[in-house]
Each structure stands twice: as structure tokens, then as C-alpha cells.
Amino acid sequence: MKPLRVGAAGREIVTVLVLASVAPQAHAHLLETGLGPVYDGIAHFALTPEDLLPALALAVFAGLRGSDHARRAIFVLPLAWLLAGFFGASAKVSLPDALSWAPLLVLGGLVAADFRLSVTATTALAAALGLFLGLANGYAMAQAGPGVRGVVGIVGAAFVVTTLGTACAVAWQSGWLRIAWRVVGSWIAASGLLLLGWSLR
């Protein structure tokens, strides 16, 4: 019997099949940039609306309330986020994903209503949001591989976005611009309400 000859193309196909079959878990939701865990964290923040939108909503809310609210928010939010992230990563503790609608609805609603709060209340809101998102991110990053360095990337990105957001809201709030911010807040609140619907579905 004539032996079966495997050409170069055949070997390549088999090699590809073998390599494909041993592929590790993809973790597509935690985006591996190839640039290291810090950059993975930055990319995760930028591409995760559940993290990005509440941070933006808090930034706009604090900015609309004034510079003193904005200053508190841009430092308290990342600090609480970082601490909770470290805790979540080390203690493997998180909050249910089903609660991710809450910050969107609350903060978007506050922006839409142009609600007046004291500086202390804004600080408490920033701390609560940082703790909430930090726990979720810390746990997720520990599970996915980047660990606490991924949390550092997320918090760094959150600090930049919050600072830019508060700066824009503080600077641009006369006349129509304030109304535009409130419309954006109503969109975020509406998305939060719908996310609650998805989580209950």
C-alpha cells in the first residue's frame, strides 16, 4: 500500500488545527492590549460603558455644582476606587453585576434634575461610586489576570476622564450649555432605567 504523503500545505493545516485547539480562554470582555496590565486596565475602562458613564455623570454633576464640588470629586472618586479595587482583588469580593444600573440612574437623574447637594453629599456620592465600581473592577481584574496593576490603569483613566469632565462642566454651563448637560444626564438616567429592565428580564 502506498504510504500517504503529507505535503507542506497539509502540515500547515494540521499545525493550525492543533494550535487552535489549545487556545486559552479569550477573556474578550477584559481586552488584552498586549502592552501590559496597566494598559489593559485603561482599555477596559475606556471600553466599558458601565464604568465610563457613571464616572462621566459624576464629573458633570460635580462640575455643574461648582469648583469646590469638582475638586472633591476628582480626588475622592479615584481614591475610593483604588482602595476598593485593591480590596476586591485581594479579598475576591464583588457586588452583583445586576446592580450596575443604580449609579447610572441615580447620577444621571441628579444631572437631569440639576439637583442641588452640599459639598459633603457630593463627596459621599463620589466615595460611594468609587467603592462600588472599585470592588467590581478589583474582583474582575483579579479573575482575569491583570490584578491590582489593572486596577491602577482603570483608576488612572478614571481620574483623567473625571478631571476633564468636571473641567468641561465647570467651564461650559452658561445658558444652553447647562441645558445640554441636563439632556445628557437624562439620557444616562434613561439608560440606567433600561439596564434595570434588562437585569430583571
Added chain:
Amino acid sequence: MRRYCWAAAWLLAWALPALAHVDAGQSSGFLSGLLHPISGLDHVLAMVAVGLWGAQLGAPAIWLLPVTFPIVMALGGFLGLLGIPLPGVEVGIAASAILLGTAVMTERRFPLYTAAALVGFFAVFHGHAHGTELPAGDSGLLYSLGFVVATGCLHAIGIAIGAIHRWPAGRIALRVAGGGVGFAGIFFLWRAIG
């Protein structure tokens, strides 16, 4: 070759789950949501009519109506997502085009909160229709965000068109446009009932 095949089959049997499906549909979810309100003329006309009416009424209605609409629309979407039936959704959407178009045509001025309540009432029907139509596999949050943003942009287009209200000829053109929306609403109603 047989050895290669056996090795490939053995390794395939041990393959780990790829998890690539987790959080899939991010971009398609946003695009689906963005396109949903503009895929139906009934939605488009009603949303634009809200902006036209707001522009006619002036401040503060011009901003109160576009802020009210998305939140109450989301409430309708929430009901739809939970599977809570809302009778006559299509009739409600058609009626929104008729009444909003008529309000623009007649330059009807209701008290502010009556206007907001009227717009909010119809927003529930539009939201319910959106909430029940998420394509399978798409991201819920981004779909929601997409259709809320698209709705807001349609309001903004209506407000921009409504800016012609400051000129006499523009006022007439706006009233004619309102009449057109109203007549289109009658057609949608006939189609919904028929």
C-alpha cells in the same frame, strides 16, 4: 497523517471554552439601538414633532420636553422589557403623531406641565415598542444608550428646524409641517387599526 489527525482530535477534546461570546455584541448593540428609532417613520415624525413643538413654545418647554421624553420613554421600555403588556402600542404611537402634529399646526399653547405630561404619556408607547425589540446577542446597555441618543438627536433636529419660527414665513412653514405630521399620523392609525 493519521497521527496528526488523532493528535488534533485529542487536543480538540481538551480545548477550553473560549469565552469570546461574553459581552459580545457591543458595537452591534449600540448601532441597533441607534438605528431603531430612525427605522420607522412613525417614530421619526413623532420625535421631530416634539422638537418642533418645543421650539414653538419656547423656553422653558424647549428644554423640558426633550429632558422629559427620554426618561419617560425609558419607563415604557422598562415595562416592555419586563413583558408587561401595554394595550394599543401602535395606536398610541400613531395618536402621538396626530396630536403632536396638530399641536404644531395650531400652535397650541398648553400650560408647561400639561405639555410635559402629554409628551410623557406618548413617550411610554414609543419606549415600550423599543424595549420589546432588542436583537438577540446585542448588549442591552449599549442598545438602550443607542436608542436614547438617537431619540435625543431627532428632538434636536426638530428644535433646529423649529428655529424658523422666528420668521413669519417660517411660522407658516412650521404649521404646514405640523399638518403633515398629523396627516401621516392618521395614515399610521389607519394602518394600525386596519
